[in-house]
Amino acid sequence: MLKKPFVAANWKMHKNPQEATEFFNDFLSKISIEQMENFAFFPPTIDLSVTSEKLKKTRIYWGAQNIYTETQGAFTGETSAEVVKSLGANMCLVGHSERRSLFGEDDDQVSKKVNLIQQLDMTPMICIGESLVQRKSGKTFDVVEVQLIKALKDLDSKKEFIIAYEPVWAIGTGQVATPEMAEEVHLFIREKLSGLFGKAITEKTLILYGGSVKPENAAELYKQKNIDGFLVGGASLKVDAFLQIYRALF
Ligand code: PGA
Numbered sequence: 001m002l003k004k005p006f007v008a009a010n011w012k013m014h015k016n017p018q019e020a021t022e023f024f025n026d027f028l029s030k031i032s033i034e035q036m037e038n039f040a041f042f043p044p045t046i047d048l049s050v051t052s053e054k055l056k057k058t059r060i061y062w063g064a065q066n067i068y069t070e071t072q073g074a075f076t077g078e079t080s081a082e083v084v085k086s087l088g089a090n091m092c093l094v095g096h097s098e099r100r101s102l103f104g105e106d107d108d109q110v111s112k113k114v115n116l117i118q119q120l121d122m123t124p125m126i127c128i129g130e131s132l133v134q135r136k137s138g139k140t141f142d143v144v145e146v147q148l149i150k151a152l153k154d155l156d157s158k159k160e161f162i163i164a165y166e167p168v169w170a171i172g173t174g175q176v177a178t179p180e181m182a183e184e185v186h187l188f189i190r191e192k193l194s195g196l197f198g199k200a201i202t203e204k205t206l207i208l209y210g211g212s213v214k215p216e217n218a219a220e221l222y223k224q225k226n227i228d229g230f231l232v233g234g235a236s237l238k239v240d241a242f243l244q245i246y247r248a249l250f
């Protein structure tokens with residue numbers, strides 16, 4: 001089972017295979033074997049082969065930023081979870097807000113993807129979070145609850161899964177949620193999970209925060225009881241900044 005503290009890198013559409021290789025060479029020279037299981041990487045699909053070469057034999061978690069709901073067929077431009085798994089991946093990101101808002105991914109697709117990732121014995125990291133309009137109109141908890149329940153509709157709760165709470169207004173904007181704002185939603189998610197799957201499962205499920213996490217704000221956020229780590233975009237692209245976030249958790 002995973003242990004906290006946990007930091008995951010979402011590289012989005014950044015880095016070519018050469019740059020990814022250089023990143024991993026540097027990163028691996030700076031962490032110990034024991035620390036490896038505290039990290040996850042989600043590189044662009046085109047970098048998954050070099051990621052496999054570098055990380056397959058380590059205890060680091062890694063996988064795709066998105067997979068398709070089918071494993072094979074006439075689906076031009078999509079990525080098969082089965083192929084990602086065949087490279088040695090053990091975790092995939094699902095339902096990132098950019099997938100939802102820019103590419104029209106809905107809760108039904110998110111739920112199918114969660115299910116497929118689990119069937120292939122990989123761990124889904126499921127992203128949920130409200131937009132600015134939703135927060136301003138007092139709908140944060142309703143939105144988060146609906147996304148959570150729908151994403152976990154067919155979950156196998158005996159298998160590992162991770163929730164990443166990422167308020168959309170905080171992603172890539174430099175506008176981080178205050179520790180209190182984040183904690184209140186994390187606590188809400190923890191309670192909902194408890195209602196759905198019981199206390200034992202909930203206690204060992206990581207709930208990560210994402211949205212403008214940086215070395216400067218990580219420690220304060222992590223002090224909150226229900227924040228188990230981070231999903232980091234921009235600040236995960238440089239080895240030193242990413243490691244500073246990790247080190248801020250101790
Ligand atoms: P950010 O992205 O850290 O650049 O805000 C986080 C994410 O989208 O996962």
